Amino acid sequence: NIVSTETKKKLNYISEQQNINIRTCDRQDHEVNITQLYSKFKSNVCCCIDLSPEFLVTTGELINILVHTDVTRYRQIDGSYLNEVARPTYVRIILYVQSVAKYGKSPYIYPLYGLGELPQGFARLSAIYGGTYMLDTPIDEVLYEGEGEEKKFAGVVTKEGTAKAPIVIAGPTYFPNLVEKVGEKVIRAICILDHPVPGVDLDSLQLIIPQNQVGRKHDIYVAVLSDVHCVVPKGYYLAIISTIIETEQPHVELEPAFKLLGPRIDTLMGIAELYQPINDGSKDGIYISKSYDSSSHFEQTTDDVKDIYFRITGKPFELKKRPTAEEEEQELQGL
Numbered sequence: 001n002i003v004s005t006e007t008k009k010k011l012n013y014i015s016e017q018q019n020i021n022i023r024t025c026d027r028q029d030h031e032v033n034i035t036q037l038y039s040k041f042k043s044n045v046c047c048c049i050d051l052s053p054e055f056l057v058t059t060g061e062l063i064n065i066l067v068h069t070d071v072t073r074y075r076q077i078d079g080s081y082l083n084e085v086a087r088p089t090y091v092r093i094i095l096y097v098q099s100v101a102k103y104g105k106s107p108y109i110y111p112l113y114g115l116g117e118l119p120q121g122f123a124r125l126s127a128i129y130g131g132t133y134m135l136d137t138p139i140d141e142v143l144y145e146g147e148g149e150e151k152k153f154a155g156v157v158t159k160e161g162t163a164k165a166p167i168v169i170a171g172p173t174y175f176p177n178l179v180e181k182v183g184e185k186v187i188r189a190i191c192i193l194d195h196p197v198p199g200v201d202l203d204s205l206q207l208i209i210p211q212n213q214v215g216r217k218h219d220i221y222v223a224v225l226s227d228v229h230c231v232v233p234k235g236y237y238l239a240i241i242s243t244i245i246e247t248e249q250p251h252v253e254l255e256p257a258f259k260l261l262g263p264r265i266d267t268l269m270g271i272a273e274l275y276q277p278i279n280d281g282s283k284d285g286i287y288i289s290k291s292y293d294s295s296s297h298f299e300q301t302t303d304d305v306k307d308i309y310f311r312i313t314g315k316p317f318e319l320k321k322r323p324t325a326e327e328e329e330q331e332l333q334g335l
Contacts, residue, residue, distance in 0.1 A: 113230045134160060139174065153285040167285040169308060172275035175288055182274040186242055186294045187250040189257075192265040193237040196226075203228040207260060214256045218244040221294060222257050239264075242294040245271065280311045287311055 111117040123133050141157040143164070155164035172179040196202060207222035214220065220243040227234040241257040251269060258264070274291040281287035290304050309317040 111229075134158070142175075149283070151284060167281075167287060167312065169287045169289070169312075171289055172277070172291055175286060178278055178284075178286060178288055179275040180278050182276050182291070184274045185245045185250075186272050186274060186292070187245050187254065188270055188272070188294075189241040189251075189254050190268045191239040191241065191258075191261055192232075192267075193239060193261060193263075194235060194265055195262065196237060197224055197239075197260065198262045207257070209256050209260075216243075216253070217246055218294065220254065220257050222260070224261075236265075244294050281308075282311060 123131070126133075137158050137160060139156050139158060142153070143155040143157065143162070144151050145154040146152055153166070153168050155162055156168070197205065197207075202224075203226040205224045207224070209220040209222070211217055211219050220241065222239060222241050224237060224239045225231050226237045232238050239257075239261050241254050243253060245253065247253060250271060254269075258267075272291065274293065276290045277288035287308050289308060293300055306317045309315075
């Protein structure tokens, strides 16, 4: 349920800017060290591993949100594209060029110590506005008011007590009866290496293997990180591969990426079904995010965040000028 945490934390801070009181419960503790990783995929704290790594496009929507909130203080393509209008592709090219121009080496950036630093930053900043987070807190019961079509969300019961609210934002796994399968599954492989990618002497990189080059309908994404990002010990590399499953032998579909990586110390694989909400949430007060897709950047996830915000408020999300840290502190002190 990784996506729900990051999606919820981004939405939490955005909502608190609108003077909405937020309480967050999550059954996961979302700390993944090497022991936990092996316990999940196989029968100590030397690594910070993201199970679904996403690079940040330097001029993309998530970066705009991060800059706006100052939180750093603390598609599938086939031959049918020939029938599509040119503007969406043109916009993506502009985004890529502007992102490269911003830092020179790459259009992507990645947080030190892994993506967990982003939700942590949102959590700390959200706390300033009264937000509360309870990780490793399973939901024992969901409370409702009314019956039939009038049935609405009213709160949740956890080991910490009962929390009541008129609406809830949740990942698909919390309300399985309110989501549907997209009809696709994602396979992800976490590879531990003791060498850089052969022929590419870099400490990090993103590879996108075009579908047409390997006879597929979906691209294969490869994210490679190293000790420079404080996610593995010095001398080691972490490669995460992901794609949409197309056959009955999903592990074989990753072979093109495995060949590029060279020898691997270990490989851990997992498969995830993709879900999307059935309803928009306006009737029952339950707003559900989509599952993480196979892409290796945050643009589609951020679009989902903005869509949920619109469904809740009825207004498009806009980045407005916000107070500086000093101005916020003075406001909180009543100066």
